[in-house]
Amino acid sequence: MTIEERLKNNIALALQLLLLLVGVYIIIMAEEFRIWKIPLLIIGLLSWFFFGNKTKYPIIWIMLFMILIVDLCNLYFGVANHHFMLLYMVLSVLLYFYHKRTEILQKNIQMLLVVVVITSVVQKLMSSQFINGDFYYDMMNKGGLFRVFFRFFPEKFELIKSNYQSFLDLNNTNPNLYKKIELKTIIPHQASVSLVFAWVTIFVEFLVALFILVKPKNTWTHLLFAMMILGVLCTRLETGFMALLSICGLLLCHNLKLRLLYVLMVVGCITLVVTKFGFH
Amino acid sequence: MTEKTKEYILKYSIPSLAVLVIAIHFFFVNTQNLNAWKGGGYGMYTGIHYQYNQIYIPGMSVDSLISKKGEMKSIFDRLKLMPNKTNLKKAAILVLKTRDKDSVHIQIWKPAISRVDNTYTRVLIDEIYLKNSEL
Structure with a gap:
């Protein structure tokens, strides 16, 4: 089968990538709540090996869903937001095995994306620390933003390290003294850049949500969405969540070149997650 | 249907x-x-991430209290994530029970940054004073 033929069957490809991503995620989280996961894995894997071809039930997906539920029940306020997204997506896939209708699966994914991105916009608008640029300013000072690029500029990296040390020293003092420290800025006009960047983030996310709601399969929508994902990856290695969003894009997109871009992003993100270079 | x-x-x-x-x-x-x-x-x-919230107990090192994974660490982590009266009281009760003290004062602080005057400081979210006699 050629690459083009593989890309034409985007649903099968996306499900394969999702299966790989959930598998990797579950291995990373495996140490937590072993008492529940060990029996689930033994029963699930044996059923899959012995009855996988004989039954109509998607045994492997059911097992993965149950393992995700174990983490959710025990760590509801501890798991990352993409754990919830993973659960919704696996649930959509389970339903897909029942109804077998591509347009319903795509509607699930489309609406999920709209809900997630628009909620992210609302959360940002509700945070004064975000809308006045203070949050990005702090992230830059402590190396939380564009860290990958700053590594190529040793003098900037030294500033970040020095800022972080000042922050640690402050935390070793009695907070009742209301001591203030001054952090060193990393880039020129950082105060203004942080503010502009915050509002650009809100605007782009809002546009993405709007486009996905109105034109979920349009090439321009996916160009913007893919650019947003790449933009997030450039600022910070949120690889787990971005892999999930790329799989969503792959499920919805009609353009073969953009499908290829999504596949490359998912594979790249999974590689970074597995090698623990990015966040899971 | x-x-x-x-x-x-x-x-x-x-x-x-x-x-x-x-x-x-x-x-x-x-x-x-x-x-x-x-x-x-x-x-x-x-x-700013909630892990940067700071728990302060006058006269006691929080780092040594939570050095091992256990009930104390999980209660303190929960306090950083959800800094409310209930979690402050839970933390205070646990400290009183494990440290053999007559009373305890716990504060939870959050970081505050200002890009305008380029300063970084901490702001008190909440605090609790609890005596052993109140348990």
């Missing part, structure tokens, strides 16, 4: 579940002071 209703349910039940989880997140944010980063509300990267 008609075919149309079934289709409608299949299309919108999972996104509705996501909306329900988000509503629960906002409920906890408003009633229990849950940090926006957690609870399925997609509020990550909207404010």
